[in-house]
Amino acid sequence: DGGITQSPKYLFRKEGxxxxxxxxxxxxxxxxxxxxxxxxxxxxxxxxxxxxxxFQKGDIAEGYSVSRExxxxxxxxxxxAQKNPTAFYLCASSAVALQETQYFGPGTRLLVL
Amino acid sequence: DQQVKQNSPSLSVQEGRISILNCDYxxxxxxxxxxxxxxxxxxxxxxxxxxxxxDKNEDGRFTVFLNKSAKHLSLHIVPSQPGDSAxxxxxxxxxxxxxxxxxxxxLHILP
Numbered sequence: 001d002g003g004i005t006q007s008p009k010y011l012f013r014k015e016g017x018x019x020x021x022x023x024x025x026x027x028x029x030x031x032x033x034x035x036x037x038x039x040x041x042x043x044x045x046x047x048x049x050x051x052x053x054x055f056q057k058g059d060i061a062e063g064y065s066v067s068r069e070x071x072x073x074x075x076x077x078x079x080x081a082q083k084n085p086t087a088f089y090l091c092a093s094s095a096v097a098l099q100e101t102q103y104f105g106p107g108t109r110l111l112v113l
Numbered sequence: 114d115q116q117v118k119q120n121s122p123s124l125s126v127q128e129g130r131i132s133i134l135n136c137d138y139x140x141x142x143x144x145x146x147x148x149x150x151x152x153x154x155x156x157x158x159x160x161x162x163x164x165x166x167x168d169k170n171e172d173g174r175f176t177v178f179l180n181k182s183a184k185h186l187s188l189h190i191v192p193s194q195p196g197d198s199a200x201x202x203x204x205x206x207x208x209x210x211x212x213x214x215x216x217x218x219x220l221h222i223l224p
Contacts, residue, residue: 004156033211040122042202042216043157058211090156101147102212104156 003027004105006091011110013078013085021076021108023091032074033092033102036060043090049074078110086112116140117205119215127223132190134218136203139184143205147212148177148188151200160201161188190220198222 004025013019025032031050035043045058049068063082068074074093078085088109092102118137126132134148144165149157163170163177163186170177176189190197203215 006156035214040216042117042119042214044214045211048211088154092156101159101162104149104158107154107156109154 004091004093004103006089006105006108008108009106011108013110013112015112016080018077018079019110021078021089021091021110023074023076023105025072025074025091025093025103025105027093027095027103028071029093029095029103030071031094031096032068033094034058034064034066034074034076035090035092037088037090037107046076046089085110115215116143117203117213117215119201119203119218121218122216123219123221125221125223126193128195129192132188132193132197132220132222134188134190134201134203134220136186136188136215137184138186138205140205140207140213141184142207143213145206146177146179146186147204147206148175149202149204149214151202151217157202193220193222195222195224 007022033048034046044060047066049055065077090107091105094102116139147162148160150160151157161172161175161177163179168179179186200217200219202217204212206212
């Protein structure tokens with residue numbers, strides 16, 4: 001079954017702690033994306049990767065970091081520098097970079113304790 | 114500055130009637146438009162798209178209309194069903210840029 005998986009579904013972070021959100025896809029897609037959704041807001045792009053070992057900042061990259069060591073994996077680290085990390089985080093992928101239809105994972109809700 | 118605008122945060126429609134969700138954009142370079150549907154606590158799912166060379170695309174109960182001169186597109190759902198209750202995101206892209214999403218419109222289908 002092809003798709004995108006994100007784990008965990010819920011994640012709790014203490015003040016000053018870094019946490020890493022997992023995103024895996026077995027669709028053989030080149031491009032992967034991380035979005036953040038807040039109440040009343042659309043999806044805002046954090047980082048995206050068009051190809052392995054390459055990634056670019058999106059609109060709200062501050063306080064986040066990513067890596068793309070493997071085609072199927074694009075983990076997102078929410079660092080302690082991110083002052084308002086509580087949000088719903090969505091990972092997506094697309095067959096061709098920066099184009100058209102993106103397929104989304106189920107999301108991870110991050111809560112700060 | 115929002116390039117993709119969904120000015121109605123919510124919309125209520127009677128079951129069986131037509132739902133019309135609207136979206137405006139400001140960037141004339143956008144050449145591809147998409148609609149996504151999202152249920153609470155889930156990722157968005159792709160619904161329907163339209164290229165800028167067309168003015169209409171239909172898929173079952175869903176039709177997207179594009180008016181390039183007005184920089185406006187709309188999603189029509191007919192007949193509306195209870196399972197259509199969700200948040201709908203309009204999105205746009207050009208060939209050299211990432212997809213830009215609107216803020217979404219929450220659609221409530223009333224029994």
